[in-house]
Amino acid sequence: QVLLKWKSAYMQVQKDINESEREQHWVFDTKRLFDTTDYMADRCTELLEIVNVLDYYYKLLGAQLKQVLTEQKGIDRLLKDVEKLKKPIESMSFDPFERKAMHN
Structure with a gap:
C-alpha cells in the first residue's frame, strides 16, 4: 500500500501543480518514476x-474443525499438503x- 500511496x-500533487496558476508545471517521466515501484507493488x-490463501486453509483446517471431526489424521494430512504449498x-x-531475475 505504501508503494501505491x-x-x-x-499524481495528486502533479495535478494540483498543473492546475494552478504557476508557470512551472510538473512534467516528469512517470514510467521512469514508477516502473520499479509498480513492479514491486x-x-x-x-x-x-498467497499468504491470504494459506491463512484461509490454516483456519479452515484448524483446531475448531479437529474438535468437531473424529478423523483428525485426514485433517493433518491436508495441513501437510498446505505446508507443501509454501516450499516453492x-x-x-x-x-x-x-x-x-524473474525468468531464470
Whole structure:
C-alpha cells in the first residue's frame, strides 16, 4: 500500500501543480518514476494473495474443525499438503523483487 500511496500522492500533487496558476508545471517521466515501484507493488500483491490463501486453509483446517471431526489424521494430512504449498516460495533461487531475475 505504501508503494501505491506514493504514486497516488505524486499524481495528486502533479495535478494540483498543473492546475494552478504557476508557470512551472510538473512534467516528469512517470514510467521512469514508477516502473520499479509498480513492479514491486505487483509482487507484494501476489505474495499477499498467497499468504491470504494459506491463512484461509490454516483456519479452515484448524483446531475448531479437529474438535468437531473424529478423523483428525485426514485433517493433518491436508495441513501437510498446505505446508507443501509454501516450499516453492521458500526455496526460490531468485529475488522476486528483482525484475532481471524473474525468468531464470
